[in-house]
Amino acid sequence: MRRRDFLISATALAGAGGGLFAYGQRIAGSAAYPGRELGHWLRDAASLPTASETLETDVLIAGSGVAGLTAAWALKKGGVNEVLTVPGPEPHGNAAGGSDGGLRFPTGAHYLPLPSLESRHVREMLFEFGILQKDPYAPRPTYDERYLIHAPAERVLYAGAWQEGYLPTDGVSVDERAQHTRFFDIVDFYSNARGSDGKRAFAVPLEASSKEQRFLDLDKTSFRAWLVGQELEAPTLLWYLDYCCRDDYGRHLDEISAWAGLHYFCSRDGEAANAEKGAVLTWPEGLCALTERLERGAGGRRNWLEGSIARLSVGESGVEALAVAVRDGIPKTTRIKARYAVAAMPLYVLQHVFDGLSGYGFTRQRDLPRYAPWLVANFLMHAFPEEQPGAPLSWDNVVYREPGMGYVVSTHQDIRMSRPERTAFTAYYALSDAEPEETRRWLDRASGDELIHAASRDLRLAYGWRLPLCVERVAITVRGHAMAVPEPGFLSAAGRLALRDSQGPLYFAHSDLSGLSVFEEAAWWGYRAAAQIVARRA
């Protein structure tokens, strides 16, 4: 055998082996970009075709996310029947879900903390849906246990083994653990703190929080700066709090207001008669379970006009709107005249749809939040991969010090003897390492494989080469503007405060009015807009 032959055969052999391995390790998938095309077209469109027909309605709801659906549901309950919903590009928005052959999974948010005493609006809807079964406004009501997170709830992969909880404690020094305790003592203090106005320091809805200056001062610094000031710098604690900031607000803790950082921990003190403190509610399809019930409660989609609201204006007799729907690539518009309207859309869209924003004192520079981009990747699995040692597969599974937010098991809440034949692992990924603008440009040009690579990092670390052998395919939802980022100063953005106080006929309803992208806030503004309209009509 000559050297050349040898080299050739060795390379071929290694190449064939490597190729085979690489082929087996590929994960197939697809990516969806809800709202991207329509949004960019609306942003860039100079003029829209003239409307072919005009519709009149009592109330128009522009948007079908949590805020819009809550408004529709609350209007129905308030006896307002003539309501037209123009859903926008993605029904259910950040609470959307997907399905595949009987398997349901979230393509947006997936859980709801037990509502606190202030969140009466959430308790009301949960009670109506039978999720809250007894004493809806009591401190510790009874919930339907099928939806209370089942043990084991969460685990973290730390130093090569899984352990229970998010915050690692095994193999962590006594000094670090003392800092964990100290942080949660501070949380306890603020959870019970009330201002001289009698309100809690941190409440949900955020509007119900105390306005006392010593609390509002927390909004002047970043969460990291505040933690450093408290001498809380244990690496595990900082990682955990950074994880929470990225999970709830999409950015690292040095970009998040200390007020928002603490709000996450101190406002959610809801309890249940039949669950531990800190429990959450979840469904295989995530919060879509709630938005679907809201939609049904509001009468389904009979009162929907497919499309999106492209223009809004306030006139003498109410609100005028232009809805656009693209069918077969051809945009078709409809003029809508309504006595009242609820603009249930995010501010970055609203600024292009409603010229009158500046009339409320809203300035883009000061009042428009930055939006964090996210990937939600649903790995459809035909088998459960073998686990590393330690705590068993839980509902939420997080890898220490990874950019991903871990993954949630969609079939976790099943009550059954044997494991299901299929499941979905929903991996969340807040793209928080580069500037949002830059990341969105990357998202725009990234190939499917690049997205899959980015979204599968945590799962690869948890399961290694075994992962691809269990994955059928992955469905990625790209959310370029997933959530508003509560940066220091976000509480005092005057333009946003002004939108909250609109006296109609156009009302605004979106979690962006709070600045925190959570279900309770979005539902609150929808609920409040509906209440105002009901009161005005009476």
Next chain:
Amino acid sequence: MFDRILVISVFFVASCGLAYELIAGALSSYLLGDSVMQFSTVIGCYLFAMGVGAHISRYIRDEDVLTRFVEVELAIGFIGGISAALLFLAFAWLAAPFRALLYVLVFAIGALIGMEIPLVMRALHARQAQFADLVSRVLTFDYLGALAVALLFPMLLAPHLGLARSGFLFGMLNVAVAFWTILAFGTQVQRPRGKVLRAAIIFAILCAGFLASDRLVYWGERGMYGDEIVHAITTPYQRLVITRWHDDLRLYINGNLQFSSRDEHRYHEALVHPALESLPWARNALILGGGDGLALREILRYPNIKQVTLVDLDPQMTRLFSSSQPLVELNHDSFHDPRVRLINADAARWIETAQEDFDVAFVDFPDPSTFALGKLYSVPFYAMLKKRIAEHGLVVVQATSPFFAPHAYWCIEATLREAGFNTFPYHTYVPSFGEWGFILAGNENQFVPPKHYRLPMRYLNAAVSEEMFSFPPDMQRIEVEPNHLNSQALVRYFDEDWHRAIR
């Protein structure tokens, strides 16, 4: 040409070498646990043995190199090939010297493999290949072979072929290399005919082993269970093994004893008759679990029962218990009774969507040893069950041992109460299980243990029944949390209780 054959042999030889090492490591960590320890010691022993083998190779004379290489290959093929099966049988039948045998085998294989590479190098060197070139080629293929097996073993071989079969397969590969060498270098190998014969015999043995490894595993299990195995099947859900010793039939699921025919009548009479004797009007019965048909046998004795619905997950289990002669004799062919409706479904999923009502239900699930099984003993599960039970109907739940797992037992009782049932706990002694517990539950706030049984019983009478419902001082009720899904207290109780009870 001949050089190339030798170099390619290195690839296969190296892959076999690593394979034996992985098989020994995997098998010992599978059987003994502590995989870090097992892999470390196996690899250490193996590498050391390779060093010894390399050292010994210097005593082989130059003219014997190829002959010895063939002999070494045959020896590795034989010892390595049967090693996994041998270890498995040894573990099952003579547990004590398992470790000794493991390390002896690993050492022997390691020493032989340690001789291979030096012998190949010397053979090539004798053909005047450039030394630098030779070392590089041989070692490259050596490592490539290792890579191939390192990837194939965990992905393909271990999960699909199993350890014993993989061992035989690699043994055959070693013998094939020996064959190949004899064919290629016929003149330089001494007494080639005898060697071909020897190779053929070993190859045949390995082939037989490969084909019969199911049988070998059976013998291994027989050693573990101690009795003759009547049936052994692996279903998608569980491993079922049925053993017989004289007239004693036993069912093991995943190695855990489910019943012994010697005393199962105690368990099943206690499970079924206190409830059914008290419900002479009952017509429609439900069994969740119980795929062995034994509870079914007891229920069918009541002429007032018009229909029994049995929901069991595993169709292979119910098929076995409705077709195998000794098992059918045991359950009186209960599955073929026209009153029986068999549903092969996940009982927990089934009850959620079931529509009809039952007068009596028997819940005979596996013990709550995992979070998944714990959900079958939870407040919402019992609430779903309660909706399916007639107003004056009764439920009986298998509830682990009130003696060995008291927290778990009373937790199940508290859970049934939390779900809105009135409960009437009872217990009995089943020799092959020990003290065992059940909980009878219903909507009424009183239950009087039967003073008389209409049907003849082997175990129950008025005195036994009365005693079942009274708890002696060392088995008194413990105040525990009910099993809510959010915290699943039961799984932790069960785990802690059994840790205390067994060493």
